[in-house]
Amino acid sequence: MTNLACLLLAETSNLDEHKISSIFHPLSTPAQNEFNYALLVIAICGGIFVVVATLLIFTMIRFRRKPDGGHPYEPPQVYGSNRIEAAWTVLPVLIVFVLAGVTARVVWGIGDASQPKSTLHVEVTGHQYWWEVRYPNDGVVTANEIHIPVSHDRDHASFFDLKSSDVIHSLWIPELGGKTDLIPGRANHMWMDPKEAGVYWGNCTEFCGAQHANMLVQVVAQEPADFERWLTEQRQPHVSDPQALAGEKKFQMFACGGCHAVQGTKFKGRLGPDLTHVMSRRLIGSGVLPNTADNRKAWISNPQDAKPGCLMPGMKLSGKNLDDLNAFMETLK
Secondary structure (H helix, E strand, O other): OHHHHHHHHHOOEEOOOOEEOOOOOOOOHHHHHHHHHHHHHHHHHHHHHHHHHHHHHHHHHHOOOOOOOOOOOOOOOOOOOHHHHHHHHHHHHHHHHHHHHHHHHHHHHHHOOOOOOOOEEEEEEEEOOEEEEEEOOOOEEEEOEEEEEOOOOHHHOEEEEEEEOOOOEEEEOOOOOOOEEEOEOOOEEEEEOOOOOEEEEEEEOOOOOOOHHHOEEEEEEEOHHHHHHHHHHHHOOOOOOHHHHHHHHHHHHOOHHHOOEOOOOOOEOOOOOOOOOHHHOOEEOOOOEEOOHHHHHHHHHOHHHOOOOOOOOOOOOOHHHHHHHHHHHOOOO
Protein backbone atom coordinates (compact mmCIF):
# COMPACT_ATOMS: atom_id res chain seq x y z
CA MET A 1 0.00 0.00 0.00
CA THR A 2 2.85 2.35 0.87
CA ASN A 3 4.63 1.67 -2.43
CA LEU A 4 1.39 2.24 -4.36
CA ALA A 5 0.94 5.59 -2.64
CA CYS A 6 4.53 6.49 -3.49
CA LEU A 7 4.04 5.66 -7.16
CA LEU A 8 0.88 7.73 -7.27
CA LEU A 9 2.74 10.60 -5.62
CA ALA A 10 5.55 10.27 -8.12
CA GLU A 11 3.13 10.96 -10.97
CA THR A 12 0.99 13.70 -9.39
CA SER A 13 0.97 17.29 -10.57
CA ASN A 14 3.19 19.80 -8.83
CA LEU A 15 0.64 22.37 -7.69
CA ASP A 16 3.16 25.19 -7.42
CA GLU A 17 5.03 24.79 -10.68
CA HIS A 18 2.43 22.87 -12.74
CA LYS A 19 5.08 20.28 -13.46
CA ILE A 20 5.03 16.51 -13.11
CA SER A 21 7.10 14.90 -10.38
CA SER A 22 8.18 11.67 -12.03
CA ILE A 23 10.70 8.90 -11.57
CA PHE A 24 10.96 8.94 -15.39
CA HIS A 25 12.29 12.50 -15.43
CA PRO A 26 15.55 12.35 -13.42
CA LEU A 27 17.14 15.74 -12.74
CA SER A 28 20.11 14.87 -10.55
CA THR A 29 23.04 12.47 -10.77
CA PRO A 30 21.72 9.88 -8.25
CA ALA A 31 18.30 9.83 -9.92
CA GLN A 32 19.86 9.56 -13.39
CA ASN A 33 22.12 6.67 -12.31
CA GLU A 34 19.15 4.83 -10.83
CA PHE A 35 17.12 5.46 -13.98
CA ASN A 36 19.91 4.17 -16.24
CA TYR A 37 20.30 1.10 -14.05
CA ALA A 38 16.56 0.42 -14.21
CA LEU A 39 16.65 0.64 -18.01
CA LEU A 40 19.53 -1.85 -18.12
CA VAL A 41 17.69 -4.33 -15.90
CA ILE A 42 14.50 -3.94 -17.94
CA ALA A 43 16.47 -4.46 -21.18
CA ILE A 44 18.18 -7.63 -19.90
CA CYS A 45 15.01 -9.07 -18.38
CA GLY A 46 13.04 -8.08 -21.48
CA GLY A 47 15.60 -9.84 -23.68
CA ILE A 48 15.35 -13.01 -21.59
CA PHE A 49 11.55 -12.86 -21.77
CA VAL A 50 11.59 -12.47 -25.57
CA VAL A 51 14.00 -15.41 -26.04
CA VAL A 52 12.08 -17.72 -23.70
CA ALA A 53 8.68 -16.70 -25.08
CA THR A 54 9.89 -17.15 -28.67
CA LEU A 55 11.25 -20.64 -27.96
CA LEU A 56 8.07 -21.57 -26.13
CA ILE A 57 5.80 -20.38 -28.95
CA PHE A 58 8.00 -22.07 -31.57
CA THR A 59 7.87 -25.34 -29.64
CA MET A 60 4.10 -25.17 -29.18
CA ILE A 61 3.57 -24.63 -32.93
CA ARG A 62 6.28 -26.89 -34.34
CA PHE A 63 5.61 -29.91 -32.16
CA ARG A 64 1.86 -29.66 -31.57
CA ARG A 65 -0.47 -32.62 -32.12
CA LYS A 66 -1.52 -32.94 -35.76
CA PRO A 67 -5.08 -31.89 -36.77
CA ASP A 68 -5.81 -35.39 -38.07
CA GLY A 69 -5.10 -36.84 -34.63
CA GLY A 70 -1.76 -38.25 -35.57
CA HIS A 71 1.17 -38.20 -33.20
CA PRO A 72 3.25 -35.00 -33.19
CA TYR A 73 6.73 -34.97 -34.60
CA GLU A 74 9.17 -35.82 -31.85
CA PRO A 75 12.33 -33.67 -31.88
CA PRO A 76 15.80 -35.13 -31.34
CA GLN A 77 16.40 -35.92 -27.68
CA VAL A 78 19.21 -33.85 -26.20
CA TYR A 79 19.05 -34.98 -22.59
CA GLY A 80 22.57 -35.01 -21.14
CA SER A 81 24.08 -32.77 -23.82
CA ASN A 82 27.15 -31.16 -22.28
CA ARG A 83 27.01 -28.16 -24.63
CA ILE A 84 23.38 -27.34 -23.82
CA GLU A 85 23.90 -27.89 -20.08
CA ALA A 86 26.94 -25.62 -20.17
CA ALA A 87 25.07 -22.94 -22.14
CA TRP A 88 22.08 -22.63 -19.81
CA THR A 89 24.37 -22.70 -16.79
CA VAL A 90 27.01 -20.25 -17.96
CA LEU A 91 24.68 -17.66 -19.53
CA PRO A 92 22.53 -17.10 -16.41
CA VAL A 93 25.67 -16.90 -14.27
CA LEU A 94 27.14 -14.27 -16.59
CA ILE A 95 23.89 -12.28 -16.50
CA VAL A 96 23.85 -12.42 -12.69
CA PHE A 97 27.47 -11.25 -12.52
CA VAL A 98 26.75 -8.35 -14.89
CA LEU A 99 23.73 -7.24 -12.87
CA ALA A 100 25.59 -7.68 -9.58
CA GLY A 101 28.55 -5.65 -10.82
CA VAL A 102 26.43 -2.80 -12.17
CA THR A 103 24.29 -2.82 -9.01
CA ALA A 104 27.37 -2.56 -6.78
CA ARG A 105 28.76 0.33 -8.83
CA VAL A 106 25.49 2.28 -8.77
CA VAL A 107 24.81 1.62 -5.08
CA TRP A 108 28.36 2.61 -4.16
CA GLY A 109 28.19 5.83 -6.16
CA ILE A 110 24.84 6.85 -4.72
CA GLY A 111 25.66 5.73 -1.19
CA ASP A 112 28.98 7.59 -1.07
CA ALA A 113 27.70 10.67 0.74
CA SER A 114 31.10 11.82 1.97
CA GLN A 115 30.83 15.58 1.89
CA PRO A 116 33.44 17.80 0.20
CA LYS A 117 34.09 20.92 2.26
CA SER A 118 32.75 23.24 -0.43
CA THR A 119 29.27 21.72 -0.51
CA LEU A 120 26.06 22.46 1.35
CA HIS A 121 25.35 20.48 4.51
CA VAL A 122 21.69 19.89 5.48
CA GLU A 123 20.28 17.98 8.45
CA VAL A 124 16.79 16.53 7.95
CA THR A 125 14.96 15.05 10.94
CA GLY A 126 11.71 13.15 10.55
CA HIS A 127 8.94 13.72 13.07
CA GLN A 128 5.37 12.47 13.22
CA TYR A 129 4.29 13.97 10.81
CA TRP A 130 6.60 16.71 9.56
CA TRP A 131 10.19 17.37 8.51
CA GLU A 132 12.68 19.50 10.45
CA VAL A 133 15.36 21.02 8.24
CA ARG A 134 18.58 22.51 9.65
CA TYR A 135 21.57 24.14 7.99
CA PRO A 136 24.13 23.73 10.81
CA ASN A 137 26.88 25.72 9.11
CA ASP A 138 24.57 28.66 8.54
CA GLY A 139 22.43 28.72 11.68
CA VAL A 140 19.18 28.31 9.74
CA VAL A 141 16.20 26.19 10.79
CA THR A 142 13.05 25.62 8.77
CA ALA A 143 10.43 22.93 8.23
CA ASN A 144 8.93 20.92 5.37
CA GLU A 145 10.86 22.86 2.71
CA ILE A 146 14.43 22.01 1.77
CA HIS A 147 16.12 24.79 -0.18
CA ILE A 148 19.25 23.80 -2.09
CA PRO A 149 21.21 25.38 -4.95
CA VAL A 150 21.22 24.10 -8.51
CA SER A 151 24.42 22.15 -9.12
CA HIS A 152 26.06 20.75 -12.23
CA ASP A 153 28.64 18.49 -10.59
CA ARG A 154 29.11 16.45 -7.44
CA ASP A 155 31.68 18.85 -6.01
CA HIS A 156 28.88 21.37 -5.51
CA ALA A 157 26.10 18.96 -4.55
CA SER A 158 23.97 19.18 -1.40
CA PHE A 159 24.60 16.53 1.24
CA PHE A 160 22.01 15.39 3.77
CA ASP A 161 22.28 13.83 7.22
CA LEU A 162 18.99 12.02 7.82
CA LYS A 163 17.73 11.32 11.34
CA SER A 164 14.48 10.44 13.08
CA SER A 165 13.15 11.71 16.40
CA ASP A 166 10.57 8.95 16.90
CA VAL A 167 9.83 6.11 14.44
CA ILE A 168 11.30 5.02 11.12
CA HIS A 169 10.61 7.43 8.26
CA SER A 170 11.89 7.42 4.69
CA LEU A 171 12.64 10.38 2.42
CA TRP A 172 11.99 10.17 -1.32
CA ILE A 173 12.16 12.95 -3.89
CA PRO A 174 11.42 11.03 -7.13
CA GLU A 175 13.15 13.39 -9.57
CA LEU A 176 16.24 13.90 -7.42
CA GLY A 177 17.05 10.53 -5.87
CA GLY A 178 15.95 7.25 -4.36
CA LYS A 179 14.43 6.48 -0.98
CA THR A 180 16.58 6.66 2.15
CA ASP A 181 15.40 5.63 5.60
CA LEU A 182 15.53 7.85 8.69
CA ILE A 183 16.11 5.53 11.63
CA PRO A 184 16.02 6.47 15.34
CA GLY A 185 19.51 6.45 16.85
CA ARG A 186 21.26 6.31 13.49
CA ALA A 187 22.27 8.87 10.87
CA ASN A 188 21.87 7.93 7.21
CA HIS A 189 23.07 10.04 4.31
CA MET A 190 22.13 11.05 0.80
CA TRP A 191 23.09 13.71 -1.74
CA MET A 192 21.49 15.61 -4.61
CA ASP A 193 22.75 17.86 -7.36
CA PRO A 194 19.61 19.19 -9.12
CA LYS A 195 20.23 20.32 -12.68
CA GLU A 196 17.21 22.62 -12.98
CA ALA A 197 15.64 25.19 -10.67
CA GLY A 198 12.15 24.25 -9.53
CA VAL A 199 9.98 22.83 -6.77
CA TYR A 200 10.10 19.06 -6.36
CA TRP A 201 7.58 17.13 -4.29
CA GLY A 202 8.55 14.33 -1.96
CA ASN A 203 7.01 12.19 0.73
CA CYS A 204 7.67 9.83 3.60
CA THR A 205 7.71 6.33 2.09
CA GLU A 206 7.87 4.28 5.30
CA PHE A 207 4.57 3.89 7.14
CA CYS A 208 4.98 5.95 10.31
CA GLY A 209 1.46 6.38 11.66
CA ALA A 210 -1.99 7.73 10.91
CA GLN A 211 -0.79 10.75 8.89
CA HIS A 212 2.01 9.02 7.02
CA ALA A 213 0.45 9.83 3.63
CA ASN A 214 0.30 13.55 4.52
CA MET A 215 3.94 13.85 5.57
CA LEU A 216 4.89 15.82 2.49
CA VAL A 217 8.06 17.74 1.76
CA GLN A 218 9.20 20.11 -0.97
CA VAL A 219 12.73 20.50 -2.28
CA VAL A 220 13.17 23.98 -3.71
CA ALA A 221 16.14 24.05 -6.09
CA GLN A 222 17.31 27.61 -6.71
CA GLU A 223 20.01 29.28 -8.73
CA PRO A 224 23.04 29.85 -6.45
CA ALA A 225 22.44 33.62 -6.17
CA ASP A 226 18.77 33.09 -5.26
CA PHE A 227 19.69 30.42 -2.73
CA GLU A 228 22.24 32.71 -1.04
CA ARG A 229 19.60 35.43 -0.88
CA TRP A 230 17.14 33.01 0.74
CA LEU A 231 19.80 31.85 3.20
CA THR A 232 20.58 35.44 4.20
CA GLU A 233 16.91 36.15 4.83
CA GLN A 234 16.51 32.99 6.89
CA ARG A 235 19.43 33.94 9.13
CA GLN A 236 17.61 37.05 10.32
CA PRO A 237 15.93 36.73 13.75
CA HIS A 238 12.40 37.93 14.33
CA VAL A 239 11.91 41.60 15.15
CA SER A 240 8.77 42.33 17.17
CA ASP A 241 6.16 44.44 15.42
CA PRO A 242 4.33 46.88 17.71
CA GLN A 243 1.17 46.25 15.70
CA ALA A 244 1.28 42.53 16.59
CA LEU A 245 2.25 42.65 20.28
CA ALA A 246 -1.20 41.40 21.31
CA GLY A 247 -0.72 38.30 19.18
CA GLU A 248 2.81 37.77 20.51
CA LYS A 249 1.47 37.87 24.07
CA LYS A 250 -1.25 35.38 23.19
CA PHE A 251 1.35 33.17 21.54
CA GLN A 252 2.86 32.97 25.02
CA MET A 253 -0.46 32.85 26.89
CA PHE A 254 -1.73 29.84 24.93
CA ALA A 255 1.65 28.07 25.37
CA CYS A 256 2.42 28.05 21.63
CA GLY A 257 6.05 28.84 22.49
CA GLY A 258 6.28 25.59 24.42
CA CYS A 259 6.24 23.67 21.14
CA HIS A 260 7.44 26.23 18.57
CA ALA A 261 10.59 28.33 18.40
CA VAL A 262 10.81 31.89 17.08
CA GLN A 263 14.40 33.06 16.82
CA GLY A 264 14.94 36.47 18.41
CA THR A 265 12.27 35.86 21.06
CA LYS A 266 12.02 33.82 24.25
CA PHE A 267 10.04 31.11 22.45
CA LYS A 268 12.37 28.09 22.18
CA GLY A 269 10.08 25.09 21.76
CA ARG A 270 11.38 22.08 19.84
CA LEU A 271 8.35 19.77 19.67
CA GLY A 272 6.89 21.48 16.61
CA PRO A 273 8.29 23.30 13.56
CA ASP A 274 10.40 26.44 13.97
CA LEU A 275 8.13 29.35 13.01
CA THR A 276 10.72 32.14 12.70
CA HIS A 277 10.08 32.53 8.96
CA VAL A 278 6.84 30.60 8.55
CA MET A 279 5.42 33.24 6.20
CA SER A 280 8.14 32.46 3.68
CA ARG A 281 6.83 28.90 3.27
CA ARG A 282 4.40 27.89 0.57
CA LEU A 283 2.47 25.36 2.64
CA ILE A 284 1.57 24.60 6.24
CA GLY A 285 0.80 21.34 8.03
CA SER A 286 3.66 19.61 6.19
CA GLY A 287 2.09 20.18 2.81
CA VAL A 288 -1.62 19.69 3.48
CA LEU A 289 -2.71 23.36 3.19
CA PRO A 290 -1.59 26.44 1.24
CA ASN A 291 -0.17 29.10 3.55
CA THR A 292 -3.10 31.55 3.58
CA ALA A 293 -4.68 33.54 6.38
CA ASP A 294 -7.86 31.45 6.43
CA ASN A 295 -5.91 28.20 6.46
CA ARG A 296 -3.59 29.39 9.22
CA LYS A 297 -6.59 30.31 11.39
CA ALA A 298 -8.28 26.99 10.70
CA TRP A 299 -5.06 25.14 11.49
CA ILE A 300 -4.51 26.99 14.78
CA SER A 301 -8.12 26.46 15.81
CA ASN A 302 -8.31 22.75 15.02
CA PRO A 303 -5.53 21.06 13.01
CA GLN A 304 -7.33 17.72 13.33
CA ASP A 305 -9.83 18.85 10.70
CA ALA A 306 -7.13 19.00 8.03
CA LYS A 307 -4.80 16.34 9.43
CA PRO A 308 -6.59 13.85 11.73
CA GLY A 309 -4.15 12.15 14.07
CA CYS A 310 -1.46 14.84 13.93
CA LEU A 311 0.19 15.60 17.26
CA MET A 312 -0.72 19.29 17.43
CA PRO A 313 -3.63 19.88 19.83
CA GLY A 314 -6.63 21.89 18.69
CA MET A 315 -6.75 25.22 20.50
CA LYS A 316 -10.43 25.79 19.66
CA LEU A 317 -9.80 29.54 19.41
CA SER A 318 -11.98 32.02 17.59
CA GLY A 319 -12.68 35.71 17.20
CA LYS A 320 -10.08 38.22 18.38
CA ASN A 321 -7.78 35.58 19.87
CA LEU A 322 -7.48 33.88 16.50
CA ASP A 323 -7.09 37.18 14.64
CA ASP A 324 -4.35 38.37 17.00
CA LEU A 325 -2.42 35.11 16.68
CA ASN A 326 -2.66 35.24 12.88
CA ALA A 327 -1.49 38.89 12.92
CA PHE A 328 1.59 37.77 14.88
CA MET A 329 2.18 34.91 12.46
CA GLU A 330 2.11 37.35 9.55
CA THR A 331 5.10 39.19 11.04
CA LEU A 332 7.19 35.97 10.91
CA LYS A 333 8.60 36.60 7.43
